[in-house]
Amino acid sequence: MNTEELRKERIQLFKDAIRMEKKPKRIPYFGNLWSWKIIDAGYKLSEALFDYEIMQKVLRHVFENYKIDVLYETGWRNPVQVTSILGNEEYIINDDANSINIKDQCFMEAEEYDELIKNPKKFLWEKVVPRKNKLLREENNSGHFRKFLQKYGEFGEFMGKSSKIMQEEYGLPEFADPMAAFDHWGNGYELLFNILRGIKGLSIDIRRDPEKVSAAIEALDETFVKPRFERGKKLPKGSNKEYCVDMNPVMLGHTILSPKQFEKFYWPHLKRISDFAESHDKLVYIFAEGESSRFYEFFQEFPKGHFAIHTEQDDIFELKKRVPNIAVAGGMKSTLLGKGTPQECVDYAKKLIDELGSDGGYIFSENKMISYEQDCKAENLKAVSEFVSQYYL
């Protein structure tokens, strides 16, 4: 099989797993490998993050050593070469500890909701962007901005080149259609949670002034989400054959919500995606951080054959049982990959596939984002990926 045939086969494996209409040829492997791969390839984080050629060597290292079907993070997660040019200091790289952290971000005050709601673009452009990027607080800053645009372009070129290497040399597909993906966490609620108000601020706001939070979510969605839906509606119906899935929302901020709050602040966004997926026959892969079992009644409303949920901390066997209308993804424990033996890891991988994937509806993956050195041993990942790639149902 040549690389193009391999790429197409891999895309089909993901589509079949989510459709749940027939027994898949084998279970696809979604590589949930993050900053760990830099260390595994023998580099320091700062070396790879500040040098695109090294990052491409890291990607090649993964493709050549592990038999995964998709590599989700291909160097886009920590674009420090671009952000640092404007004086953004949110990323903290520690080469001694092999870690990269991002501060809890809160770039908006509670008193500023009305300003945000009145004109989101003006508020974000004039207030939030300079708060986050200190060089834009200078009076004459267009020179800094031109350098930023240059770096932004170089980053785009790196991503394009990496994608070409991945697809043409190794037969791994791009995961989600960029034209219909609706951005990973670009909805109003997630922007409030992750960037504007932070975990603490938003937790207080949703109790103190829930209507204002709802109005802010609506204003942000009108600005960022609505244009993407309009763009998506112009695409042909059916799942794009060039990608594994069409939409790839990431759930992060649901972790602080009760079911009642979820219904008010989060569900409208997911319902919009659900309706769109059903009416336009699209495939959706939700990456859900944390634990989500209190929201299963909502997930039960997703149309069958259109959704997969990658769970980080849920009991994946329970999720499969209670939400049979969706495909489940994840399950391979990072604790086992990091501390177990190759045989123990392969035994658990077999259990996951046998119990979750015998009728389709399962995508194999690490439960958590593999980030730190201790999250995974190379020999365990090798053994598991070899097993999954050859275990035909």
Add this chain to the structure above:
Amino acid sequence: MEYNVAKYPEGYEKVKNEELNFLPDDEDIRESFMTELLQWLIQW
């Protein structure tokens, strides 16, 4: 000439109309790019 990008709409419009030489001279395409760029700047 140097100017303050972080003014809305003046700086925003100047970036959209004068700094994006790699885009075609189409208002919809440029506005769409600016919206994506704004989101990128606040998200990352």
